[in-house]
Amino acid sequence: MKVLIVDDEQHVREGIRLLGEWEAQGIKEIYEATNGEEAIAMIEAYRPEIIFSDMKMPKKDGIQLLEWIKKHQPTSKTIVVTGYDDYHYMRKAIHFGSSDYLLKPVDPDALNQTLENAVKEWKKEESERRKETNSYQLLNEMKPVYRDRMLTRLFANDHLKENLYEELGFQPSGKYVAAVVKINEQVMIEFGRDLAYFTTLNVINEILKAEDIGIGFRYLAQRGQIVIIFWNQFEQLEKHLATIYKALKEAMDFACPIAIGHQVDEISQLMDSYRQATEVMLSHNLLDQKEIRIYSRVNEAEGALPTLMAHASSIELAVQAGEVSAFEGVIDEVTGEFSQKHFMSLRQLFHLEREYQVICNQWMKKYRLPYTPPDDIEREADLFLDRNGQFCLEEYVNRKKREISLFLKSIKRHTQLEKGNIIYEIEQYLQANFDRDVKLQEIADQFYLSREYISRKFKQEFNENISDYIVKYRIRKAKSLLKNDQLKIYEIASMVGYQDDKYFRKVFKKVEGITPNEYRLGLK
Numbered sequence: 001m002k003v004l005i006v007d008d009e010q011h012v013r014e015g016i017r018l019l020g021e022w023e024a025q026g027i028k029e030i031y032e033a034t035n036g037e038e039a040i041a042m043i044e045a046y047r048p049e050i051i052f053s054d055m056k057m058p059k060k061d062g063i064q065l066l067e068w069i070k071k072h073q074p075t076s077k078t079i080v081v082t083g084y085d086d087y088h089y090m091r092k093a094i095h096f097g098s099s100d101y102l103l104k105p106v107d108p109d110a111l112n113q114t115l116e117n118a119v120k121e122w123k124k125e126e127s128e129r130r131k132e133t134n135s136y137q138l139l140n141e142m143k144p145v146y147r148d149r150m151l152t153r154l155f156a157n158d159h160l161k162e163n164l165y166e167e168l169g170f171q172p173s174g175k176y177v178a179a180v181v182k183i184n185e186q187v188m189i190e191f192g193r194d195l196a197y198f199t200t201l202n203v204i205n206e207i208l209k210a211e212d213i214g215i216g217f218r219y220l221a222q223r224g225q226i227v228i229i230f231w232n233q234f235e236q237l238e239k240h241l242a243t244i245y246k247a248l249k250e251a252m253d254f255a256c257p258i259a260i261g262h263q264v265d266e267i268s269q270l271m272d273s274y275r276q277a278t279e280v281m282l283s284h285n286l287l288d289q290k291e292i293r294i295y296s297r298v299n300e301a302e303g304a305l306p307t308l309m310a311h312a313s314s315i316e317l318a319v320q321a322g323e324v325s326a327f328e329g330v331i332d333e334v335t336g337e338f339s340q341k342h343f344m345s346l347r348q349l350f351h352l353e354r355e356y357q358v359i360c361n362q363w364m365k366k367y368r369l370p371y372t373p374p375d376d377i378e379r380e381a382d383l384f385l386d387r388n389g390q391f392c393l394e395e396y397v398n399r400k401k402r403e404i405s406l407f408l409k410s411i412k413r414h415t416q417l418e419k420g421n422i423i424y425e426i427e428q429y430l431q432a433n434f435d436r437d438v439k440l441q442e443i444a445d446q447f448y449l450s451r452e453y454i455s456r457k458f459k460q461e462f463n464e465n466i467s468d469y470i471v472k473y474r475i476r477k478a479k480s481l482l483k484n485d486q487l488k489i490y491e492i493a494s495m496v497g498y499q500d501d502k503y504f505r506k507v508f509k510k511v512e513g514i515t516p517n518e519y520r521l522g523l524k
Helices: 010-019 036-046 062-072 087-095 108-154 162-168 185-191 193-211 234-252 267-283 309-321 324-341 346-366 377-382 393-419 423-432 440-447 451-462 466-481 489-495 501-512 516-523
Strands: 002-006 029-033 050-053 077-082 100-103 176-182 214-218 225-230 258-264
Touching: 002 010, 002 036, 010 029, 010 108, 029 036, 036 050, 036 062, 050 062, 050 108, 062 077, 077 108, 100 108, 108 162, 108 214, 108 225, 176 234, 176 267, 185 193, 185 234, 185 377, 193 214, 193 225, 193 234, 225 234, 234 258, 258 267, 267 346, 309 324, 309 346, 324 393, 346 377, 346 393, 423 440, 423 451, 423 466, 440 451, 451 466, 466 489, 466 501, 489 501, 489 516, 501 516
Parallel strands: 002 029, 002 050, 050 077, 077 100
Antiparallel strands: 176 225, 176 258, 214 225
16 A cells, blocks of 8 residues: 655654654555645555545645545545644545544644554445445346347247346347358457457348348357348348348458358247258358358259269278378369359358268277377368458368378378387487476477387386486486586576476485485585
């Protein structure tokens, strides 16, 4: 806490400084001012919680200062200190919220009792202020979450109480249309999930509210989706959505495609309109170069879903060949149809990716190689959409070729393991990197082996685990460096991978039975 003492007499300021039991009240900073003008400048700079002020001062007097404090720094507690036992001053002090009124010469007991009371009062009020601020912030933070949850329930045919519609900003009507806005995964990464949703909803609802035509909310049953419910101006729907699309593109520099469902007559049918919008979204062409990606009907050009399973025998031959070039025929055959027709829907892409992951899993299991499929196929696919929402097919294919290449390298490494022991290569790797923290996962990635296999085989070969091996190797290096008297202990610690020389000393003594200094003395 901070205190400001305002008085035009230096001995009064010094007296209050000496008499106050500041430390007992948690006061760490004490400032002084000689008049009201100086005091105002210091209050603006330091925001003291407690202010002692004289009443009669040059420039701005105590009454003017108290009036300013009440208006501009009302949370501070003021204590008037004056040589005038005058009811006029006392009344003014009370009027402007002063905590107490002390007469000069100041009695030490009265000063410290008044100070203690003022500090207690300030802390109590501050606690209330914080509770009020936290409650207000929580309420504001919860409003969108509450709205999203309630409106998501509408799609489960869960009717809300009549008074809730108005509270949520939803206008019951005779007709409704649902539209789906898709937020790209790259937007989530670039902005952060919460900010991406907040920005999108802010833009959408600002436009909708101006026309009183609908409401947008985060659909909690599906990641990356904003749903808009329209209840008015259906004939101008695409026009309003174009405005929303352009505003979102400008705000986030990413395309957010929008799909429109059919019109329904009741709130209970909103799910039907939403399903239709989802179908429209899944069937739109990812390869087109539309300026505004708004879709209102299912694309009839979508055709059958692609299948990788039909190429199982070709894939097996390519794996046996062990070269990426052997896969090129399969890859060209699968992607050639998309390139020729210049058409690929989200549904086709998701289906292709799922089959690819299934085949990867089967081959990884066959060769007993570690494999972790992506958590969300849709999110992975989103990464190949450019800022205008167009799918980069060539980039996607090249990524798959790289993945296949790594897979083939893993198989080769697996084959080598059957012919020889790779554990000694791992030992060499550890020795080459002994001065940094080498994680087990790093070794697994480097040698295309599972962490469990490495741990087990290393222990079998060297009769100790990897971490103990590294410690002993570091200490061996340290012993060699200790022969150089010019090197400090902390320098040697850093050179062998320990940033904390105290920890290094502890480890050294545990391994060798003596400290580094004792070891160095023994060399002489």
